[in-house]
Amino acid sequence: MRGTHDLGGLPAGPVETVPHEATFWEKQIDAIHGLLGDSKRRITVRDENRLYIESLGDDVYNTLAYYERWTAAICRQLVDKGILTQDEIDAKVAELRARGVGADDPDDRDGAACKP
Amino acid sequence: MSGTSHHDHDHDHDHDHGHDHGHDRDQAHPGHAKDEKVHGYYQLLGLALKELLIEKGVITAAEVRAAIEARDAITPSLGGKVVVRAWTDAAYKARLLADAHSAILELGIDMGPTELIVAENTPAVHNVIVCTLCSCYPRNLLGLPPSWYKDRDYRSRVVREPRAVLKEFGTELPDDIDVRVHDSTADLRYLVLPMRPQGTETMSEAQLADIVTRDCMIGVTVPKAP
Numbered sequence: 220m221r222g223t224h225d226l227g228g229l230p231a232g233p234v235e236t237v238p239h240e241a242t243f244w245e246k247q248i249d250a251i252h253g254l255l256g257d258s259k260r261r262i263t264v265r266d267e268n269r270l271y272i273e274s275l276g277d278d279v280y281n282t283l284a285y286y287e288r289w290t291a292a293i294c295r296q297l298v299d300k301g302i303l304t305q306d307e308i309d310a311k312v313a314e315l316r317a318r319g320v321g322a323d324d325p326d327d328r329d330g331a332a333c334k335p
Numbered sequence: 336m337s338g339t340s341h342h343d344h345d346h347d348h349d350h351d352h353g354h355d356h357g358h359d360r361d362q363a364h365p366g367h368a369k370d371e372k373v374h375g376y377y378q379l380l381g382l383a384l385k386e387l388l389i390e391k392g393v394i395t396a397a398e399v400r401a402a403i404e405a406r407d408a409i410t411p412s413l414g415g416k417v418v419v420r421a422w423t424d425a426a427y428k429a430r431l432l433a434d435a436h437s438a439i440l441e442l443g444i445d446m447g448p449t450e451l452i453v454a455e456n457t458p459a460v461h462n463v464i465v466c467t468l469c470s471c472y473p474r475n476l477l478g479l480p481p482s483w484y485k486d487r488d489y490r491s492r493v494v495r496e497p498r499a500v501l502k503e504f505g506t507e508l509p510d511d512i513d514v515r516v517h518d519s520t521a522d523l524r525y526l527v528l529p530m531r532p533q534g535t536e537t538m539s540e541a542q543l544a545d546i547v548t549r550d551c552m553i554g555v556t557v558p559k560a561p
Contacts, residue, residue: 227467227518231491234503236555238481243403248381249479250402254394262393265521269469285470285485287377294380303387311383312376320379 223280224273245286252289255297263296271295406479411549413444414476414526417453418547419540422531435526439476446475450523454515456530456557461508463501463554464517464525465493471519473526477549484553494518504555527554534560 241249256263271292272280280288297303388394417439421428431438435451451473454462466472467490472480483489493500497514501507508514517525529551535543542561550556 224468226487226491227465227494229491231488234488234492234500235483235486236504238483241479241482244378244381246403246406246479247385247399249406250399251381251385251388251394253402253406254398255388260393269521272469283377285482286381287375290377290381290384294384297384297388302391302393303384307387308380308383311387312379315379315383315386320382 222273223275223277248286248289248293252293255293262300262302263293268292268296406474409475409478411477411547411552412544413478414473414549414552415544415547416442417444417476417526418528418552419543421453421528422543423540428528431528444475446473446524449475449521451476451526452517452523453526453528454517454554455528456554458512458530460513460515461554461557462515462517462525462527463493463497464519464527465490466519467491467494468518468520471521471524473524473552476526477552481549501555504550506556527552529554529558532558532560 252263252268254260256265256268272288275283275288275291279291283291294303294308298305298308385394385399389396389399417431420442421431427438427441430441431453432455435453436446438453439446439451454464456462464472466484470480470485472484474480489500494516497516498508501514519525529547531543532546535546546558546561548556548558551558
């Protein structure tokens, strides 16, 4: 069976050849990902991380942006490995909202993808 | 084609305060995305994970900052240095094509445990790289991949209709050139060694470096004499 991520050879549209520059948020996720897998921490393993991304399911994989997929995969791993709990994460998200982060977002999603 | 594993990076960051929302931080943090806002749950989630990991001492804000700075410091000019050296030093080029990992180490660029193959463009062969499964890319030479490299359209199509995709980048190849598409993996990355254009014989290394762009080291374009 072809996995969601296995795109080689499938039909698709024109390439958006003018790239968008990496945002600071994207760089932060990239950085967190690197730190969690570095030799000091070894919390995440490269191939395992990939497996989490590839296991998000078609809907999630095709809906989320690249670094959103990474975020969902990192989140699941941290919960599965007991580094963070889902309650802590939910509470922190609520705290961020209370601080006004993302409060004006018209396109909010419920985050079901990274719930176990 | 296609390999199995993906990603590798190493960085850190910093900025544990709501760095992506808004208005008041431009002066406090010059140089950062000025209009960047948090859009949606996953961006909030990313910031939440960062704050929690810092609070628990798993990572530090300084590590995050250092990781971002380290990544920002890697630009396609590093890959360009390798290409220009190969264009101007035949013995180096031979070493690069035989054992790219060691050859770039001569220039102080370390791929770590990841393998590297340099694919040489010739009058008969044009090379282009992709990662159909994800986003594997010679980050140590080129920095972060451009967004289109990670997008479905490029990943899906370049292996099936590379000439059509290259045309979208403004690159039209003669019919008698073979196009070879290299599908990267976490363990093996590729870099394209473009052909040195005609008319650049008298150019200095610095001038040559200016015409070696990221896109021509991916293989979606070719360098042009100014």
